[in-house]
Amino acid sequence: MTVSKGLENVYVAETSISSIIDDTLKYVGYSIDDLVTNNVSFEEVVYLLWHLRLPNKQELIKFKDEISEHMAVSETIITSLRMQNHQKLHPMSVLRTTVSMLGVFDTESELDDGESIYKKGLRLQAKMPTIVAAFSRIRRGLDPIPPKQGLSVAANFLYMITGEEADPLSVEAMNKALVLHADHEFNASTFTARVCVATLSDVYSGVTAAIGALKGPLHGGANERVFDMLVEIDDASSNVRDYIQYKIDQKQKIMGFGHRVYRGGDPRAKHLKEMSERLTKEKDEEKWYTLSCQVEEAVWDLKHLRPNVDFYSASVYHALGIDVDLFTLVFSVSRVSGWLAHIFEQYRDNRLIRPRAIYVGPESREYQPIEKRI
CATH class of the missing domain: 1.10.580.10 (Citrate Synthase, domain 1)
Structure with a gap:
């Protein structure tokens, strides 16, 4: 097994x-x-x-x-x-x-x-x-x-x-x-x-x-963390590449990048990127799209990871006036x-979903009365 x-x-x-x-x-x-x-x-x-x-x-x-x-x-x-x-x-x-x-x-x-x-x-x-x-x-x-x-x-x-x-x-x-x-x-x-x-x-x-x-945060909550990251970079006027390098050095996850089932990139991301560009320009919020592109470029150069659906959805939702949380x-x-x-x-077509697990704990233990336990 x-x-x-x-x-x-x-x-x-x-x-x-x-x-x-x-x-x-x-x-x-x-x-x-x-x-x-x-x-x-x-x-x-x-x-x-x-x-x-x-x-x-x-x-x-x-x-x-x-x-x-x-x-x-x-x-x-x-x-x-x-x-x-x-x-x-x-x-x-x-x-x-x-x-x-x-x-x-x-x-x-x-x-x-x-x-x-x-x-x-x-x-x-x-x-x-x-x-x-x-x-x-x-x-x-x-x-x-x-x-x-x-x-x-x-x-x-x-x-x-x-x-x-x-x-x-x-x-x-x-x-x-x-x-x-x-x-x-x-x-x-x-x-x-x-x-x-x-x-x-x-x-x-x-x-x-x-x-x-x-x-x-490893599933739907990732898009919140994406915008938090963008705000953090913007507030500190950080150099994007240095910021991403620091994250990598600290072994911190960069939210909005990579996906378990995609190897060449999330096919949804490009549509949200296009929408982010158009919408942020219309709403005078272009800095978030520009910053997102800089993050995308830095992450690709340093980690060779492509954005997933969460990354550009963050700037889209913000431009629509939706609160981050x-x-x-x-x-x-x-x-x-x-x-x-x-x-x-x-x-x-139902069948009860009941997987098994491989037991790795101790075996053949004998019960001891509480008076004998050390």
Whole structure:
């Protein structure tokens, strides 16, 4: 028997949802490059992940209407967000608790037929941006703004944060970020969701577990650390190359670079880099794009690592006016679509996920009464 730490290069299941082959990411066979270049809407991608095909015009209209119908959250949820804000919790802890509460108040939370499971997923997908936007406003001392009919998920999310309809470039940037983060094969949070529902636990438990996994800085939390690094460099007026060399010498991880499953670079990064360039210029925040490019160049020269999806998403989210410690919550707004797709798939062909471990502890020990223990 051999152990593969972190399950690296271990294949544990088959999936029809997304694939990573030869540094190419595909959603149900569609290249992420093709989807982003053609400005496919986030709603189309969610439909694709859940139904394993792109919707036609009528199906997309119906799907958008269904999401819009369920976007609003109850006053109970808003009250809970206000209470949690007073506790000074990490925003991902707030999101984790709030999603769990949605299950408490859903009268169908324990129903396990296919239709009920799908409806719960639809409600979760719809409410996630509303929860994140509401908390964004509450923590700034502002009242939450309800979703607006007729806006896309990307446009509604920005509207609920700012109270104003966003400009076309901002909506495009938000939509592309949502599309690029929607799914990523068996990443840590997705695998966590599948392990959870493989016990035949409910949808809300699966998504709550996934949020807990995404919170970590080695997964979704990396984009927060990226912007913290950029601010640190900017505040100290540091020479970028010297800063990166110091990080390397101290054996500190440089957030936003490298990826376990990509060797030639994360295919999502280039799209966010382009979006960062355009958006920061439009918002007069070009210094963050320029600084990011300098960091990218230094890391390549010194470590031969390419940026991953987290690196340029940091400057994009900042240019959109999103607080740094909410970056991972924005990731959740997108990735819940992938979590739910995998939850649906797990339920359809379920087997309890129960791996084994190689025991390396002491053997053949005999019990000693406490009086005889040294």
